[in-house]
Amino acid sequence: MPVFLHNPTVRARTEGVGLLTRDEGLDYGVVGPVARASGIASDVRSDQPYLVYDELGFQIVTAREGDVRALEMLESVRLIEEALKRMPGGPIRVPELYLEVPPGEAVTRTEAPRGEVVYYLASDGSDTPARVKIRTPTFVNIPSVRAMSVGQDLADMLLIQAALDPCYSCTGR
Numbered sequence: 001m002p003v004f005l006h007n008p009t010v011r012a013r014t015e016g017v018g019l020l021t022r023d024e025g026l027d028y029g030v031v032g033p034v035a036r037a038s039g040i041a042s043d044v045r046s047d048q049p050y051l052v053y054d055e056l057g058f059q060i061v062t063a064r065e066g067d068v069r070a071l072e073m074l075e076s077v078r079l080i081e082e083a084l085k086r087m088p089g090g091p092i093r094v095p096e097l098y099l100e101v102p103p104g105e106a107v108t109r110t111e112a113p114r115g116e117v118v119y120y121l122a123s124d125g126s127d128t129p130a131r132v133k134i135r136t137p138t139f140v141n142i143p144s145v146r147a148m149s150v151g152q153d154l155a156d157m158l159l160i161q162a163a164l165d166p167c168y169s170c171t172g173r
Contacts, residue, residue: 014067018148018160022064028144032115032137033069034164036062044111056082067163101125114138114165136170 020030025038035042041060045053056079061071103125109118115137122131141164148160 014159017156018152018163020144020148024144024147028141028147030115030141030144032111032113032141033067033072034115034137034141034144036060036068036072037163039064042116044109044116048109050110052083052086053079055086069165101127112137114167115141136167138164138167138170142166142171 020028020034020038022039025035025040030038030040031042039062041062043058043060044050045058046060049058058079059075061068061075063071101123103123105120105122107118107120109116111117117137118135120131120133120135121129124130145160145164148163149157152160
């Protein structure tokens with residue numbers, strides 16, 4: 001467990017700041033570390049496994065109240081070490097690919113550092129997408145600031161914002 005999780009100065013400044021209960025998290029539909037810090041065990045890598053996450057023993061990190069990012073970093077290191085152990089030997093070369101995209105639509109989800117990202121793509125069969133829409137985790141998580149701010153001091157708003165790790169350019173869509 002990282003030492004800064006037990007540092008008395010850090011704990012005195014951060015404990016009880018910007019808490020989002022599990023019920024509030026579910027009501028707001030938060031995703032990613034914001035959801036997992038509220039005790040919601042949701043992660044696309046587990047809910048809808050892709051690539052090799054299901055083969056690496058991926059573990060969702062949750063907490064009842066508090067930041068899960070430090071613990072998620074430890075899980076990430078474990079996943080990297082496991083992937084390196086399983087990586088086959090030999091040269092690596094990806095052949096050049098030219099993909100012909102047929103007309104149609106596709107939707108997919110992936111887990112990014114801030115949470116679930118949803119991609120929508122529409123194709124008319126040309127080499128240029130007809131429509132692309134990306135729903136980012138910040139767009140989903142930002143409204144939860146309302147619940148996280150109730151009863152907090154103004155000085156705590158910076159910590160609450162940092163806990164969300166927002167990408168403001170991701171919300172202007």
